[in-house]
Amino acid sequence: MSPLAAASAALLVMGVATAARGALPAARVGPPAQQNRLSTALSTGLWTRCVSWWTTSSRARRLQVIAAGGCGLAGFALTRQPLVLAGLPALVIVLPPLLSAPANRDVAVLEALDRWVRLLIGSVSTGKSTADAIRATRAQLPPLLRAPVDAVIARLDARWTLDEALRAMADDLDSPDADAVVAALIVAARRGGVGSTDALRALGQHTRRRLAALREIEAERAKPRVVVRQVTAITVTVLAGVALVNPGYLAPYGSGAGQLVGALLLAAYLASLLMLRVVARPRRRERILQSAGGRRGR
DSSP, X not given: OOHHHHHHHHHHHHHHHHHHHHHSOSSOOSOHHHHHHHHHHHHHHHHHHHHHHHHHSOHHHHHHHHHHHHHHHHHHHHHOOHHHHHHHHHHHHHHHHHHSOOOOHHHHHHXXXXXXXXXXXXXXXXTOOHHHHHHHTGGGOOHHHHHHXXXXXXXXXXXXXXXXXXXXXXXXXXXXXXHHHHHHHHHHHHHOHHHHHHHHHHHHHHHHHHHHHHHHHHHHHHHHHHHHHHHHHHHHHHHHHHHHHOXXXXXXXXXXXXXXXXXXXXXXXXXXXXXXHHHHSOOOOOOSSOOOGGGGGO
């Protein structure tokens, strides 16, 4: 083991010992049984938290942590460099979420609303009112809208007006696209009859156009993300190949200054990926409808 690795391990042990000593109470008071309970609680607290995190994490997350630890140990066994021991697990854990597409709730909400509007058009075309169509399509709803629409039906049963119930649903969804659909539904309910069907059909056309635009935007956003994934894969593959075939090429990074430079380069690259993800994240837009306000508390 290199002197730098030994020094790092010694500092780590000293830091853990200092933290553990600082966590102990300054003076022990009370009977010996109570002192023993306090000592046991302090010594097992960290282990209990670790076990709790492990048992509550998903299987994929646990496998990822095991793979990260294995990569770090294997890399350290080959290179004897502390940066590899800490850097490889960080890359295994951090890179997948940074390189994956951020969730776009606007697209998911609009897809669910588009399907719901289609169901409402088919139900209203048979002569049902908007409120009755909402009840009739309850069993066919997409998962994202089941809870909000169930809440609308519960509010109608509690003698809310349809306008108030739909506005409360818009508050639950908290989306400008949902506000547009709810506003059109309110207009359709006020028209009734043939006017309701025409309003819902116009609403369906609008949601489909809006959904197509959002999907096109997402496709354009995905292009630079694919390029970054390819560059990252090529870079990691080349560095791993060089470390195996020609270790002397990376020898300058074995010194203290080299470890520091390598850590700074790794941090800069991860920061650039984080910046890319932040830029690609959809911006929050202002809502159209005002909050339902006080009636929600009834």
